[in-house]
């Protein structure tokens with residue numbers, strides 16, 4: 001069996017086109033501000049793609065670039081100013097932050113109503129108890145991809161590989177809310193391969209290049225690869241060994257062109273949702 005490829009670029013383009021239509025009918029441009037401290041190279045491509053997608057969909061988007069030696073106090077002051085700016089609907093502080101800044105202090109300083117990353121404790125807590133919340137973009141994008149792939153989630157065995165606050169934990173909450181039977185496995189789990197082989201739906205989000213081998217995948221399973229790893233030779237690979245996995249999976253996302261474009265589209269979706277909620281539009 002050779003897996004169907006889930007085309008994240010195409011699904012993201014469709015989602016963005018729908019958002020652009022909704023923005024047009026709003027009568028104002030939802031405001032998104034991305035704050036970047038220093039120039040972590042991994043986030044450079046992201047910032048550019050994000051800005052382009054936002055402009056094309058009619059958002060008022062800008063990146064605020066701060067120097068690497070920005071103090072935590074100065075960054076917090078920028079966040080507070082954005083919290084108070086009525087034209088700003090969404091705030092995203094790019095991670096990772098330099099080591100001298102406490103990332104958690106910054107995340108918790110963002111107004112939860114403008115927290116389009118969905119990282120604030122208020123939004124994470126609401127997601128955990130099943131209340132409407134701004135939801136982290138990558139797991140939200142994965143749910144869109146599963147829907148686009150026609151995956152049935154109710155009662156399905158879903159295995160999430162990775163337990164980060166950014167992907168693994170919110171991913172598990174969303175799958176659970178969709179009535180999947182969810183298992184979270186991670187670097188300390190014994191017999192990772194055996195656990196993964198039980199999955200009807202496998203979401204890999206550990207940031208370890210090609211950790212998941214072909215024989216970790218049940219025949220016909222749906223595989224979503226969240227990893228975006230740059231190898232020393234410059235090649236971009238996921239957390240799944242794609243060439244092997246494609247021989248076993250029923251459907252699989254590629255890297256690049258899978259989850260990455262969905263993360264950006266969902267950032268815009270969250271910004272639109274935040275704008276509508278804040279402005280009563």
Ligand SMILES: Nc1nc(=O)c2c([nH]1)NC[C@@H]1CN(c3ccc(C(=O)N[C@@H](CCC(=O)O)C(=O)O)cc3)C=[N+]21
Nearest residue numbers: 043045046093094095096117256257258260261263264
């Ligand atoms: N507060 C915060 N929120 C984030 O969501 C966040 C962040 N910080 N810091 C950096 C990471 C990285 N990230 C990416 C999103 C999309 C692509 C993406 O669209 N990738 C394309 C192209 C990749 C390429 O060609 O380099 C793809 O996978 O097809 C990449 C990376 C979001 N991040």
